[in-house]
Amino acid sequence: MVNEGTTTNGYEVKVMPASTVAPALPVQEHRLPLSNLDLILPPIDVGVFFCYAGPAGSGNPAATLKAALAKTLVAYFPLAGEVVANAAGEPELLCSGRGVDVAEAYADGTELRELRLGLPDESVEPLVPKKKAGAMCVQVTKFRCGGVVVACSFDHRVCDAYSFNMFLVAWAAAARGSPAPPAPSFHRAFLAPRHPAPRSMAGTLADRLFVPVSRAPAPPPAATSAAAANRIYRVSAADVAALQAAAGPGRTKLEAFTALLWKLHARAAASSSSASSCCMGVVVDGRARLRADGAMTSYFGNVLTVPYGVARAADLRGTDLAAAAGDVHRWVAAAATGEHFRELVDWVEAQRPEPTVARAYLGRGDDGEDAAACVVSSGLRLPFREVDFGWGRPAFASYHFPWPGGAGYVMPMPSARGDGDWVVYVHAAPEVVQVMEEEPTVFRALESSYMFGSGEIN
Template sequence: MVQYLETTGAKCDGSDEIEVTATFARTVAPALPLQEHSLPLSNLDLILPPIDVGVFFCYAATGDGAAAASTLKAALAKVLVTYYPLAGEVVANAAGEPELLCSGRGVDFAEAAADGVELRDVRLGLPDESVEKLVPKKKAGVMSVQVTKFKCGSAVVGCTFDHRVCDAYSFNMFLVAWAAAARGAPAPPSPSFNRSLLAPRSVSCTAGTLADRLFIPVSCVPPPPPTAEPPTAVNRIYHVAAADVAALQASAGPGRTKLESFTALLWRLYARAFPAHSCSMGVVVDGRARVSPDGAMKPYFGNVLTIPYGVIGAGKLSGMALADVAEDVHRWVAEAATGEHFEELVDWVEAQRPEPTVARAYLGVGDGEDAAVACVVSSGMRLPVAEVDFGWGVPAFASYHFPWPGGAGYVMPMPSARGGGDWVVYVHAAPELVRIMEEEPTVFRAPEM
């Protein structure tokens, strides 16, 4: 049995939570003036609710803290010339739909200090008491940044961005460009904001399609039972060794990806945590290579996502071998990972506009299914940890941070900054699921610096 391990000296100054004090704040605008204009969100942006996503990077030593922050701000101003949507605002258009106002407003940039605390003593595995203080709450605009300095000379760079504007793939491009600008390295290829790549073909014949089965207009979402209690969730960050990842993939059977194998394990853990319920499991699928196999969408900045899912009763799940569960995951992921599905999803959204829509995977229900506990897995394996070097070296630790308000769980595996195939897994889920994860022979351990 595996137990949750805390980092050494985890309680800072005799308390459970670190104290972070804001020391400076300003808005960083693009280094060059921008002609204000509107940029429509694509139909695949419109399937996202107004939620924010965080990501943070821990650096062992940054030298002079003031100089480091100055470098970050100067590089940010430079890169926002190219990534100007991040310096804008999301506003409502005449139809009431969100769109980007590329106003050059800028990015809120805060500096903070964790006085009397060393970064190595922070319990990163318990984000509610640690990471919440290190990743900024976005109050306005599209993006916010916070740089927190520790007494040992280390620092954390935390960012929060509006998911309606871009997905993790897009934000990764920005991070790499920002780091390159800070180092004075050549700029990577520029992003593309060409919305015609996701233009609708038709608004007819959308009923009964896979898109229609995976998404639903908000007005058609059934209300929760009047006696339903608000969902509770806790947040954790785990480290999983490469050997455990490899063993899990081998157990899932030939031809299964690491993500499919992990999703299958998580699905079975949900069955153990909620033995009296059906369990809905979804996977976020990136569509860039499916929409444009020629690579035309590789630099595209925006959301190109869909969320297939499956629903199985806990009793049946508990009796299935891991390989059989992985086969089921592979089946519905493969069904959605096609250019045809992404094209029909663009058309389906067009047919619903201006009404907002939502992915059924988050609702815990399927066609004809009873209510189910729900979870969505999103791969963060493309997080470019080694490339987010602002001149202080590779991060010692990095993770996404997504304590979203929805009732469904959200789990995101990503590469560990340690390399070697190790994973970091961000978990936002019900306490029952977290307890089962920490009893699982696959080693979910707290991360260490």
């Protein structure tokens, strides 16, 4: 019995009814409050997928994944629960052990190498499941060639990509029968507000980066998710190194890349009368900033902030990459401190129970003018080499985040080739995508031969 099917460009995926995989050991039902840094996340789902060239000859991949998932959910029990509202109307985790919905799917009419993964709307969308209940869901899609795609969607309020990467590594280890990695920590005291609370949070960096929803300006008229284009590109290691060199001494690869994106958005704004400014944000992880001793290395949850910069598009077009990278470095460094994260926890506490939002997503300039907005989130720690379920490393992997907001979203990740290249997921306005593709280097088309040409992973 087929539950549903998706057909696009002659590529059909038949999805069977999902089964629910519960933790292998009973879970005592309880409520786990979300931390203040979880509460700054909107109710959105994040997808991630892994392509394997030929695991179908290694028994039953779906059965292996389900058995390993049941074992892994014992330690990662929040993913087997669901987000519900508490008495104050705030979201919190109901750790009920309901389990994770896992669907098996079949793409018999095509081969994995035939997918145009650079165009995720047509190729990836049918492979990444839409979560209907619970905190997470999985889809395992088999292809005619014997290839398999393992894809997950998870509630961003439950955890960030760092946390989900920990889960993926543990799940793969369980499937291989390898020793389990260190268990996750849910020690909310790491993110407890300070007592007594600071007298005033006005004018703090947290107050400048986030805003209560009731005071958030409406998004620009042009900022509609329906108009967004989704792409996956590759960036060569040589181009990454050249960008970093052009950005100047002391600049990271991600800062250089962000500066380039900022300038490309300014170039795209030249053809748009709706945005005279460009707002560029960067997601910053706070684990090492809050605890330099490594105590938060295994913390499961969200530990993120989103610093940003705004500049007139005309000014950005007239500046060089090094100057733009210097600005990026300045506002990222200001937020990458333990004091800012402690301040952000206190600031959220002062707003509760009202929800808040990161200003970087709102598409507004310093004077309230419309701004083309984009946020960069590093996926460079995606542990693709450790997501081996017993049939080898993935030939390709990427996060998938066609979110409903008006701001663009760009996520660079390491290529599964292991040669220093990047894979970059892009969700942006069509005019921005056009400018990116006109760039003579950096954003290169993602070709099947690049991923599956040799049939082997280095």
